[in-house]
Every structure is written in C-alpha cells, then in structure tokens.
Amino acid sequence: MTPEYEAEPAQAALVFGDQLAVARQFTANLAQYGEELGLIGPLELPRLWSRHILNCGIVAPLLNGRVGDVGSGAGLPGLVLAIARPDVEFVLIEPMERRTAWLNDQVAALDLKNVTVVRDRAEDVRRDVLLDQVTARAVSALKKLIPMTAPLVRPGGELVLMKGAGAAAEIDAAAKQIRAFKLHNVEVLTLGEGILDEVTRVVRATVE
Ligand SMILES: C[S@@+](CC[C@H](N)C(=O)[O-])C[C@H]1O[C@@H](n2cnc3c(N)ncnc32)[C@H](O)[C@@H]1O
Numbered sequence: 001m002t003p004e005y006e007a008e009p010a011q012a013a014l015v016f017g018d019q020l021a022v023a024r025q026f027t028a029n030l031a032q033y034g035e036e037l038g039l040i041g042p043l044e045l046p047r048l049w050s051r052h053i054l055n056c057g058i059v060a061p062l063l064n065g066r067v068g069d070v071g072s073g074a075g076l077p078g079l080v081l082a083i084a085r086p087d088v089e090f091v092l093i094e095p096m097e098r099r100t101a102w103l104n105d106q107v108a109a110l111d112l113k114n115v116t117v118v119r120d121r122a123e124d125v126r127r128d129v130l131l132d133q134v135t136a137r138a139v140s141a142l143k144k145l146i147p148m149t150a151p152l153v154r155p156g157g158e159l160v161l162m163k164g165a166g167a168a169a170e171i172d173a174a175a176k177q178i179r180a181f182k183l184h185n186v187e188v189l190t191l192g193e194g195i196l197d198e199v200t201r202v203v204r205a206t207v208e
Pocket residue numbers: 070071072073074075076077093094095096099120121122123136137138139148
C-alpha cells in the first residue's frame with residue numbers, strides 16, 4: 001500500500017503540462033518505495049510535491065540539448081526534469097548502486113526514452129562527449145560542486161545548480177573556483193515566484 005503523501009497541488013498541471021500523468025506516476029512510485037530504499041526520509045512525504053517534485057520541475061524551461069544531472073539520488077532533479085522535457089536528453093550521474101538501480105527501474109517503468117543512467121562519480125565520468133548543461137541539487141557547496149561539474153560542460157555551455165537561500169553567499173565563497181574554472185555570467189535566478197508556495201533558486205553560469 002502506498003503511504004499517505006501530499007495531495008497533488010494545482011500548480012502541478014502548470015509545471016508539467018501534458019507530462020502531468022508521468023510526473024504523477026513518478027511521485028506515487030517515490031512515495032511508495034522512496035523511504036524503504038533510503039531515497040527520501042519519512043518527513044518528506046507530506047511535502048513531496050511542493051518541496052521536491054515542483055521545486056525541481058520549475059527548472060525545466062531553462063534546459064536544452066544534452067543535460068547531465070550530477071548526484072541524481074532519487075531522481076531529483078534529473079528524472080523530474082526528464083519527465084517535464086522529453087525533448088531534452090538527460091544523463092543521470094550517480095555513484096551509488098542502490099540509487100542507479102532505482103533510477104534505471106524508473107526509466108523503464110515510466111518508459112522514458114530520453115534518459116541514460118551512468119554509475120560513477122562526476123569526477124570520474126568519461127569526458128569524450130561534453131554536455132550542454134549540468135544540473136545538481138543537494139550534492140555539495142558551490143566551491144566543491146564547481147570542480148565536480150564544470151569539466152563536464154562544453155565551452156559555452158552552462159551550469160544550472162539548484163541552491164537554497166544561501167546561494168549568493170556560496171557564490172562569494174567560491175570566487176577562487178569561479179575564476180579557476182572560467183565561469184562567466186554567474187547569477188542567481190529565482191524561479192516559481194507567484195506560482196509555487198516555495199520559490200526555487202538556481203545558480204546559473206556559463207563555462208568559457
Ligand atoms: C544528498 S543526495 C541528493 C540527491 C538528489 N540530488 C536530491 O536532491 O534529492 C547527494 C547525492 O549525490 C551523490 N554524490 C555524492 N558524491 C558524488 C560525486 N562525486 N559524483 C556524483 N554524485 C555524487 C550521492 O550518492 C547522493 O545520491
């Protein structure tokens with residue numbers, strides 16, 4: 001039996017459009033198996049849609065081409081974004097076997113044609129094909145995250161890193177890494193204002 005979890009908010013239709021049924025199925029699967037598989041804590045169930053699914057889905061319009069998601073874990077944001085944007089190709093990079101097994105199961109269960117799961121640490125991923133953009137959420141502070149993610153991005157591509165209210169302070173603390181990895185146009189974007197109950201912040205930067 002699926003444990004009780006947050007009822008679907010009205011904003012879900014706005015964020016996922018004609019992909020809503022797939023997003024709904026993924027959310028139900030995460031509610032059913034997420035705690036047992038150690039992917040989410042029990043406290044997340046009452047805010048599964050608002051804190052996790054919508055918070056990730058709102059990033060979808062920023063993406064294009066071939067996007068890597070570093071440290072996908074339960075599929076946040078990588079799987080959610082792949083659901084929202086079937087026209088974009090996603091590479092989910094996650095070192096933990098239990099988590100890649102979950103990600104592969106969900107790709108099959110949801111019949112997603114635009115997702116590849118790579119079991120590896122970001123630092124060890126083969127770089128023969130560079131990505132147009134890289135996303136990450138809750139993996140590490142920016143000064144550690146930049147060296148992990150920027151080398152995966154093609155020249156002119158972007159980092160789109162989900163961050164909390166401390167995003168600007170993290171940018172200040174990462175000044176050295178921003179210079180070393182030649183990031184430009186580093187900005188904090190606030191997404192979902194007037195739509196979501198909790199806004200989403202991303203640090204977006206262009207890789208030289
Ligand atoms: C706190 S979890 C966050 C998971 C998911 N992004 C989310 O927002 O719920 C951090 C994830 O990053 C992964 N991770 C840690 N170090 C990594 C690395 N060097 N390369 C890629 N993934 C890594 C972990 O295995 C874990 O799944």
